Amino acid sequence: MSSGTILSGAEIVIKALRDQGVDTIFGYPGGAVLPIYDALFKQNQIKHVLVRHEQAAVHAAEGYARSSGKVGVVLVTSGPGATNAVTGLVDALMDSIPIVCLTGQVPTHLIGNDAFQECDTTGITRPATKHNYLVKDVNNLARTLHEAFYVAKNGRPGPVVIDIPKDVQFADGVYRTPGESQPKSYRPQVKPDLNKVEEAVEMLANAKRPIFYVGGGVINAGPVASQLLTQLVRMTGYPCTTTLMGLGAYPAHDQQWLGMLGMHGTYEANLAMHGCDLMVCVGARFDDRVTGKISEFSPGSKKIHIDIDPSNINKNVRVDLPIVGDAAYVLEDMIRIWKARNKRADQVALKAWWDQIAVWRSKDCLRYEKTDKVIKPQYALERLRAAVAGRDDVYISTEVGQHQMWAAQFLPFNKPNRWLTSGGLGTMGYGLPAAIGAQIANPGALCIDVAGEASILMNIQEMATALQYRLPVKVFILNNQWMGMVRQWQELLHGSRYSESYSEALPDFVKLADAFGGVGLRATKVSEVDDVIAEMIATPRPVIVDMCVDQKENCFPMIPGGKAHNEMLLGPADKVSEATPEEGMVLV
Amino acid sequence: MTQETNIRRHTISVLVDNEPGVLARVIGLFSGRGYNIESLTVAEIDASDSLSRITIVTSGTPMIIEQIKVQLERLVPVHKVKDLTLEGPFIEREMALVKVVANGEKRVESLRIGDVFKARVVDATISSFVFEITGTADDLDRFIDLMQQLGEVDISRTGAAALSRGTSTL
Ligand SMILES: Cc1cc2nc3c(=O)[nH]c(=O)nc-3n(C[C@H](O)[C@H](O)[C@H](O)COP(=O)(O)OP(=O)(O)OC[C@H]3O[C@@H](n4cnc5c(N)ncnc54)[C@H](O)[C@@H]3O)c2cc1C
Numbered sequence: 072m073s074s075g076t077i078l079s080g081a082e083i084v085i086k087a088l089r090d091q092g093v094d095t096i097f098g099y100p101g102g103a104v105l106p107i108y109d110a111l112f113k114q115n116q117i118k119h120v121l122v123r124h125e126q127a128a129v130h131a132a133e134g135y136a137r138s139s140g141k142v143g144v145v146l147v148t149s150g151p152g153a154t155n156a157v158t159g160l161v162d163a164l165m166d167s168i169p170i171v172c173l174t175g176q177v178p179t180h181l182i183g184n185d186a187f188q189e190c191d192t193t194g195i196t197r198p199a200t201k202h203n204y205l206v207k208d209v210n211n212l213a214r215t216l217h218e219a220f221y222v223a224k225n226g227r228p229g230p231v232v233i234d235i236p237k238d239v240q241f242a243d244g245v246y247r248t249p250g251e252s253q254p255k256s257y258r259p260q261v262k263p264d265l266n267k268v269e270e271a272v273e274m275l276a277n278a279k280r281p282i283f284y285v286g287g288g289v290i291n292a293g294p295v296a297s298q299l300l301t302q303l304v305r306m307t308g309y310p311c312t313t314t315l316m317g318l319g320a321y322p323a324h325d326q327q328w329l330g331m332l333g334m335h336g337t338y339e340a341n342l343a344m345h346g347c348d349l350m351v352c353v354g355a356r357f358d359d360r361v362t363g364k365i366s367e368f369s370p371g372s373k374k375i376h377i378d379i380d381p382s383n384i385n386k387n388v389r390v391d392l393p394i395v396g397d398a399a400y401v402l403e404d405m406i407r408i409w410k411a412r413n414k415r416a417d418q419v420a421l422k423a424w425w426d427q428i429a430v431w432r433s434k435d436c437l438r439y440e441k442t443d444k445v446i447k448p449q450y451a452l453e454r455l456r457a458a459v460a461g462r463d464d465v466y467i468s469t470e471v472g473q474h475q476m477w478a479a480q481f482l483p484f485n486k487p488n489r490w491l492t493s494g495g496l497g498t499m500g501y502g503l504p505a506a507i508g509a510q511i512a513n514p515g516a517l518c519i520d521v522a523g524e525a526s527i528l529m530n531i532q533e534m535a536t537a538l539q540y541r542l543p544v545k546v547f548i549l550n551n552q553w554m555g556m557v558r559q560w561q562e563l564l565h566g567s568r569y570s571e572s573y574s575e576a577l578p579d580f581v582k583l584a585d586a587f588g589g590v591g592l593r594a595t596k597v598s599e600v601d602d603v604i605a606e607m608i609a610t611p612r613p614v615i616v617d618m619c620v621d622q623k624e625n626c627f628p629m630i631p632g633g634k635a636h637n638e639m640l641l642g643p644a645d646k647v648s649e650a651t652p653e654e655g656m657v658l659v
Numbered sequence: 660m661t662q663e664t665n666i667r668r669h670t671i672s673v674l675v676d677n678e679p680g681v682l683a684r685v686i687g688l689f690s691g692r693g694y695n696i697e698s699l700t701v702a703e704i705d706a707s708d709s710l711s712r713i714t715i716v717t718s719g720t721p722m723i724i725e726q727i728k729v730q731l732e733r734l735v736p737v738h739k740v741k742d743l744t745l746e747g748p749f750i751e752r753e754m755a756l757v758k759v760v761a762n763g764e765k766r767v768e769s770l771r772i773g774d775v776f777k778a779r780v781v782d783a784t785i786s787s788f789v790f791e792i793t794g795t796a797d798d799l800d801r802f803i804d805l806m807q808q809l810g811e812v813d814i815s816r817t818g819a820a821a822l823s824r825g826t827s828t829l
């Protein structure tokens with residue numbers, strides 16, 4: 072079909088998706104999108120995955136996008152379909168995930184009349200998206216769809232909503248190809264200012280106590296950015312830490328990696344950040360979970376910040392050298408200039424720095440009590456780690472809570488795009504649909520949702536989706552019978568008054584798996600852990616594992632809200648210093 | 660945020676696509692991120708390209724003002740953002756309609772003050788005038804303040820329109 076062809080709005084949608092290379096969409100039908108569903112029915116190039124809740128459609132699309140590097144596509148109906156999708160949209164906005172979400176709308180002549188299943192979708196999703204559109208003229212539909220893909224994936228990626236009234240889906244209009252549809256504005260800068268890169272290389276070469284602070288932006292920049300980062304870090308010999316969102320951007324098995332930093336990051340990563348004289352931030356956004364108390368954040372360092380989004384520079388922390396650009400381009404230039412100028416790190420200073428880091432490392436901050444009386448959640452994850460060692464095709468998603476932090480601390484991420492977690496919004500219910508999306512993007516891979524017993528109930532209905540599409544996803548519940556993360560905060564800051572944080576009336580997860588048509592497994596003793604994990608991996612069907620872990624375990628290290636990096640709690644024996652300042656208490 | 664207390668007033672000029680929702684995006688950005696709006700004006704300035712200019716008067720620390728600029732720039736329908744206060748001399752004007760209800764000597768006095776401020780009388784009754792006045796926000800404030808001392812006052816202000824001086828264009 073050439074450009075200028077006349078098609079119905081619904082056909083234009085399908086054609087535009089195909090021209091954008093879309094092979095899978097996640098959705099749920101309803102009155103206001105029936106014409107699009109009809110057009111889907113009449114073709115077989117785009118596969119539709121029917122979820123069981125529109126929030127899960129977006130999370131599945133996020134899992135698909137993050138694990139494949141492609142744009143995730145969602146299709147939902149008007150009114151409740153659109154409002155159900157909102158949590159997923161904000162999640163994608165916070166975590167920089169490229170999503171295009173099509174929503175049905177009541178016919179144009181009814182907009183504003185409180186029509187059946189009408190809601191102001193563009194109004195509601197304006198602050199929930201990177202950008203959104205209401206298409207009132209079918210002749211603008213193709214251009215808008217192509218522009219939406221451009222906006223979703225360029226610059227800092229994010230979700231884009233296109234609201235399409237039902238009459239526009241029926242109407243005939245002209246189809247335009249992607250090439251004819253450049254947006255008039257929005258041209259993010261991807262190539263850096265070379266003078267600044269040269270300055271950065273000089274600073275890098277002169278540093279005595281340098282550190283790379285690496286975030287999700289390196290994952291956004293594609294696998295090549297991770298390779299370039301690894302190359303630069305190795306060339307310099309400097310230490311590197313990653314954020315929760317950056318896990319996998321640098322190989323976890325490498326000696327130069329200090330682990331994750333931040334609230335539940337390692338002692339060595341946080342103290343190195345605190346004590347460094349040069350911080351090179353690559354694609355991270357100085358989140359409060361990372362900086363702790365801003366006024367005491369890395370007080371003695373010069374800071375370089377490489378980011379594609381100028382609004383993330385100097386937002387929370389003043390930096391000395393901002394470099395706007397795509398991480399891959401900037402890293403490439405840094406490597407080239409470093410080599411061309413024959414730069415070499417100050418070996419004496421570097422040795423002293425690594426000696427200091429070795430002292431911090433020797434604290435062994437992730438240690439936990441080894442026991443055979445009860446399954447420690449960390450132990451269960453260490454055994455999972457051992458069971459998947461050497462495999463390249465393991466995709467881990469998580470829900471939100473202690474289990475999420477333990478997964479980040481104890482599972483190895485050696486490559487990008489294999490770690491799917493809700494970092495910015497912290498959305499319980501993210502993990503199962505995200506694992507489904509990852510499994511669809513990576514058939515044959517091992518996709519595991521490390522879950523908490525509370526979180527998993529927020530999107531448990533997606534087990535039915537997994538069954539319908541024969542997706543062998545694994546739900547690995549670290550069942551502590553508590554909203555553990557909430558309980559931990561109540562313990563630390565609210566006098567152990569456990570208000571509403573006990574997981575009452577839990578279902579029998581083994582029977583629940585069974586009811587969905589999946590396989591349920593349970594471990595209650597340390598001696599059962601390995602067998603259950605082995606069976607989970609060997610079962611080519613959806614599995615729920617009910618790993619009954621220590622109910623009292625807390626997640627350490629921890630920097631309590633409002634504290635500085637060097638005020639870390641390392642274990643249950645450490646107490647928050649008496650003077651937990653009020654401004655710390657109010658932080659989340 | 661570091662403790663910066665030097666809060667300053669800035670006039671920011673924004674060139675945007677004249678499309679539905681663009682104003683809501685800009686206003687939503689300000690309210691959502693807790694930025695201050697002292698005034699905001701918007702109108703189409705180029706019908707063939709369908710462009711509008713939004714003029715925003717805001718205040719904040721240098722760090723906040725820088726954030727406002729880059730946050731505006733990343734809105735998709737935004738073409739250009741210029742901080743007129745930072746980027747050299749500029750002219751700022753605002754128009755107001757000011758109704759003064761007064762009798763006798765006070766009524767006459769309102770006319771005299773109107774004259775001094777080069778305000779135009781655009782409506783009159785036996786006991787009221789409506790003045791049209793153009794000037795800087797400060798001029799308008801002073802005029803209104805005086806009028807309030809003479810009688811009951813009703814005011815409609817446009818908010819600031821602004822352009823840089825000299826040959827540079829947005
Ligand atoms: C219970 C809980 C606990 C948490 N604890 C921690 C913790 O201990 N430590 C921690 O690190 N996080 C923690 N988080 C996550 C935290 O809230 C943030 O989501 C996370 O720190 C942000 O990661 P990031 O800075 O890498 O930025 P992201 O959110 O991944 O943002 C990416 C950055 O890179 C930029 N970017 C995007 N694309 C490119 C590109 N192509 N080139 C260059 N730049 C680009 C973006 O503009 C942005 O600035 C926790 C979350 C939860 C729910």
Ligand SMILES: Cc1ncc(C[n+]2csc(CCOP(=O)(O)OP(=O)(O)O)c2C)c(N)n1
Pocket residue numbers: 470471472473474475497498499522523524525526527549551553554555556557
């Ligand atoms: C949708 C949503 N509601 C509430 C919260 C607040 N919250 C954060 S962690 C948590 C408890 C999670 O419990 P569980 O899933 O059992 O994980 P655990 O911490 O026990 O590992 C809650 C309620 C959230 N993050 N998301």
Ligand SMILES: [Mg+2]
Pocket residue numbers: 472523524525549550551552553554555
């Ligand atoms: Mg729990």
